[in-house]
Amino acid sequence: MKPSPGKPNESLQKSNDEDTVDIDEHRSLVGQIMVFTTKLCPKMDNACRVLSGFMSNPNETHWKALERTVGHLKGMKIRGITYWEPDSMKVIAFSDTDFANCLETRRNVGSHFDTLSD
Secondary structure: OOOOOOOOOOOOOOOOHHHEOOHHHHHHHHHHHHHHHHHOOHHHHHHHHHHHOOOOOOEHHHHHHHHHHHHHHHHOOOOOOOOOOOOOOEEEEEEEEEOOOOOOOOOOEEEEEEEEEO
């Protein structure tokens, strides 16, 4: 298992047209990661956000980042979804922030996900 879905301190940038990879395959994999993140694994939301930002013109660097994320997902132990009646309800919140890591815009990006648990 990869220790994280992305490389620490790595910032992906827009690509030139020379080294574009197969856009359809790239979009398909990023879409599958989006569905997985939305349904089962909110901890992957920042990696999903970064990968989805380069779907119009992905290059080899973006493909390597996608491979690392897929490797991380393959190493996770997923047992499926189990439904039960909880004794009590509490709010669980996930938050992730990227402080001005985009070298082009220098914008802060954050994500937040709330759910209920027992």
